[in-house]
Amino acid sequence: MPYQQLNSDNFVTDTTNVPDDTPSRWQTFVFWLINDARYLERTRFRSPRSLDLWRLIPFLAIHLGCFAVIWVGVSWFAVALALGLYLGRMFLITAFYHRFFAHRAFESSRPFRLLVAILGCTAGQRGPIWWASHHRQHHLHSDTALDPHSPQTDTFWFSHVLWFLTRDAFPIRWKQVKDLKKCRELVVLERFDWAPLMALGMLCFFVGEWAQASYPSLETSGWQTLVWGFFISTTALYHATYTINSLAHRYGRRRFDTPDHSRNNFLLALLTLGEGWHNNHHRYPGAARQGFYWWEVDLSYMGLRVLKTLGLVWNLRPVPSKILEAGRARR
Numbered sequence: 417m418p419y420q421q422l423n424s425d426n427f428v429t430d431t432t433n434v435p436d437d438t439p440s441r442w443q444t445f446v447f448w449l450i451n452d453a454r455y456l457e458r459t460r461f462r463s464p465r466s467l468d469l470w471r472l473i474p475f476l477a478i479h480l481g482c483f484a485v486i487w488v489g490v491s492w493f494a495v496a497l498a499l500g501l502y503l504g505r506m507f508l509i510t511a512f513y514h515r516f517f518a519h520r521a522f523e524s525s526r527p528f529r530l531l532v533a534i535l536g537c538t539a540g541q542r543g544p545i546w547w548a549s550h551h552r553q554h555h556l557h558s559d560t561a562l563d564p565h566s567p568q569t570d571t572f573w574f575s576h577v578l579w580f581l582t583r584d585a586f587p588i589r590w591k592q593v594k595d596l597k598k599c600r601e602l603v604v605l606e607r608f609d610w611a612p613l614m615a616l617g618m619l620c621f622f623v624g625e626w627a628q629a630s631y632p633s634l635e636t637s638g639w640q641t642l643v644w645g646f647f648i649s650t651t652a653l654y655h656a657t658y659t660i661n662s663l664a665h666r667y668g669r670r671r672f673d674t675p676d677h678s679r680n681n682f683l684l685a686l687l688t689l690g691e692g693w694h695n696n697h698h699r700y701p702g703a704a705r706q707g708f709y710w711w712e713v714d715l716s717y718m719g720l721r722v723l724k725t726l727g728l729v730w731n732l733r734p735v736p737s738k739i740l741e742a743g744r745a746r747r
């Protein structure tokens with residue numbers, strides 16, 4: 417079966433005619449590094465749900481790096497850096513990867529779009545096109561067998577963390593992102609989505625070295641800011657983001673009778689700057705806000721309104737008043 421044919425439908429399950437052209441380990445490494453899914457797509461049919469070892473290694477390394485805190489210790493400077501990077505990158509994921517790239521809930525200029533895409537890659541959640549393609553699949557088939565990460569049809573841990581480490585989830589679902597495929601600069605960025613994350617790691621280290629040399633009273637070091645700003649902050653960011661796929665489809669209140677199991681969860685909304693209003697979001701995914709009422713804290717939406725005032729984004733799509741009224745009535 418020619419590659420094009422396979423690629424036209426990412427989810428062919430008939431493996432009878434798939435040629436045995438498993439790449440060598442070295443080839444697999446290179447393809448993984450440049451996010452070239454062509455060869456991996458061919459091999460994944462034999463074990464689509466098995467974990468992809470190459471991607472498991474850096475993911476585990478980021479978690480293990482947190483334990484180095486035993487040796488580097490803690491300072492206010494390092495904790496502030498970790499917190500700032502958590503909040504900043506959470507905003508990039510929720511406001512831009514999710515609401516902008518996946519749902520097109522507002523508009524922006526081409527240069528600004530590229531800037532937020534590059535900065536978004538520092539969250540270590542692949543590029544915006546990959547992210548949006550799987551997320552759109554989630555909305556199209558929420559909590560069914562075709563949902564890439566449902567805690568209803570699969571285990572909690574699969575929906576939380578394992579799903580994106582399987583071979584099946586490695587390629588972009590191009591069918592879902594025909595609009596984004598036209599943005600050539602974004603397609604190039606997808607190949608090197610790991611580069612901004614690496615750059616962030618280096619930056620964290622040098623910021624600490626600079627602070628140690630210039631302001632010794634801060635009692636920090638390059639290794640300390642690397643552990644806090646990069647490893648701890650990124651691990652926390654990972655798991656907070658994943659709770660929306662796992663916990664927000666299990667725990668919380670349902671204001672709207674959506675066909676899925678999405679929930680509104682105040683704690684998750686705080687943790688993820690507004691994404692915890694997930695039942696609202698499934699009711700009307702196209703809106704720029706997910707907290708539909710003033711008492712539903714949605715910090716990402718507040719951030720977007722600031723960016724709108726600055727003229728960097730515009731046409732924030734509102735929630736239709738009919739839906740707002742229906743939700744009020746159900747309260």
Ligand SMILES: [Zn+2]
Pocket residue numbers: 554558660661665678694698
């Ligand atoms: Zn969902």
Ligand SMILES: [Zn+2]
Pocket residue numbers: 514518519551555697701
């Ligand atoms: Zn969504």
